[in-house]
């Protein structure tokens with residue numbers, strides 16, 4: 433039988449674990465409802481305490497984190513939040529591996545690697561895998577063991593390619609969350625995540641949840657201020673006061689996590705074109721900027737024919753303290769970029785629309801500068817926008833996260849293309 437929960441036709445329960453239940457959605461094949469339960473577990477349910485409000489805090493945390501990752505361009509199972517305690521997700525067959533990613537050595541890593549001091553920093557990040565097997569306390573597995581297990585989920589065999597994709601994705605996800613938490617002056621110490629195979633698309637996606645049980649967070653890099661579930665594990669005695677403190681910490685996380693979705697810094701790209709004949713080229717720059725969530729403004733001005741106007745337009749964008757990257761689009765002799773660069777402390781990128789006839793000669797007007805000018809030259813309009821995004825991304829984590837996810841997605845699509853080609857030629 434099915435029950436209707438606020439305009440959702442909830443079908444049968446597909447799965448239930450210690451912290452959540454998964455329901456089929458009758459009218460939305462391929463999607464499920466993930467419902468959190470109001471209880472906390474640690475040490476494999478050795479400790480169980482009801483904690484009122486916990487589920488709603490967990491939903492907030494998961495929803496915000498997944499939104500951040502989704503908006504960055506990471507493929508996740510998350511679709512949208514549904515209620516205080518539930519969200520809608522793509523139905524996945526879960527890969528029974530926990531991927532652990534560490535920046536700072538602490539916790540079980542120290543036990544398994546005696547001699548390593550707490551606080552040791554991993555660069556690159558340290559990756560570990562654990563087979564999800566409660567009965568055996570989730571043993572650590574090597575890459576070879578994962579391959580030997582020959583998992584097959586939703587019709588997808590988990591082989592070399594799939595393991596590599598999860599490995600790379602875990603690193604990208606960690607770096608995105610690390611960058612986001614840094615805006616709150618908080619160190620992401622480590623994290624554990626799980627992947628699933630989307631039953632509809634057969635794609636590997638980040639699934640399950642990311643809540644404070646999934647990571648260690650140390651405000652200002654200070655362990656004594658930890659805000660994660662470790663506080664709960666460390667409790668000597670579960671008193672109502674202690675539980676209140678744990679709950680306050682969780683609330684701190686769920687409040688802070690909302691701020692991860694807000695940009696900490698503004699930024700914009702101003703494209704100056706010498707003539708409207710370059711409009712199509714400039715529109716490509718604008719389109720690419722928009723994909724990074726960057727506001728992009730197009731203006732027409734010629735440094736040869738209207739230098740007073742060029743400098744007036746420049747002053748307009750220098751006048752409001754919004755960090756600005758100028759892109760100069762001028763064909764033939766590019767006077768625009770160099771004049772801008774010689775008169776502003778903001779970065780200037782030349783993106784000349786070169787033509788086959790004279791392009792090889794014209795490009796020198798963008799490359800060879802008088803002394804004292806630091807403008808760069810990027811020929812492809814998309815690449816010019818990407819470079820502008822990288823500059824803005826230095827201070828704007830939302831832009832940085834999009835760049836990071838896009839790097840991952842490019843890597844994955846090359847990997848998948850190669851895999852397909854190999855399969856064809858076999």
Ligand SMILES: Nc1ncnc2c1ncn2[C@@H]1O[C@H](COP(=O)(O)OP(=O)(O)OP(=O)(O)O)[C@@H](O)[C@H]1O
Pocket residue numbers: 447448449450451452453454464466509521522523524525526564628639640641
């Ligand atoms: N999008 C999804 N589609 C299908 N199943 C999911 C999805 N997200 C999570 N699940 C599964 O729902 C089940 C219940 O989750 P819960 O976290 O409560 O389990 P658990 O008791 O903690 O066990 P586990 O050790 O597997 O996490 C888990 O098996 C989890 O993998």
Ligand SMILES: *[C@@H]1O[C@H](CO)[C@@H](O)[C@H](O)[C@H]1NC(C)=O
Pocket residue numbers: 451471472473486487489490491493643644645661681682683685686
């Ligand atoms: C913290 O972790 C517990 C344990 O899983 C979780 O249920 C709780 O909702 C989490 N709180 C936050 C704010 O993430």
Ligand SMILES: *[C@@H]1O[C@H](CO)[C@@H](O)[C@H](O)[C@H]1NC(C)=O
Pocket residue numbers: 559561574575595596599600
């Ligand atoms: C993950 O990637 C790192 C870095 O490339 C590598 O050292 C490690 O062996 C990989 N692990 C798995 C399980 O693929």
Ligand SMILES: *[C@@H]1O[C@H](CO)[C@@H](O)[C@H](O)[C@H]1NC(C)=O
Pocket residue numbers: 617652653
């Ligand atoms: C950030 O952390 C540092 C310690 O690394 C601390 O001194 C500083 O006050 C913190 N800043 C904010 C805004 O919390």
Ligand SMILES: CC(=O)N[C@H]1CO[C@H](CO)[C@@H](O)[C@@H]1O
Pocket residue numbers: 488491492493494495496513514515516517518
């Ligand atoms: C991320 C988030 O805030 N999640 C939601 C949890 O449930 C409530 C109630 O609907 C939503 O308002 C929250 O936004």
Ligand SMILES: [Mg+2]
Pocket residue numbers: 449451
């Ligand atoms: Mg779980």
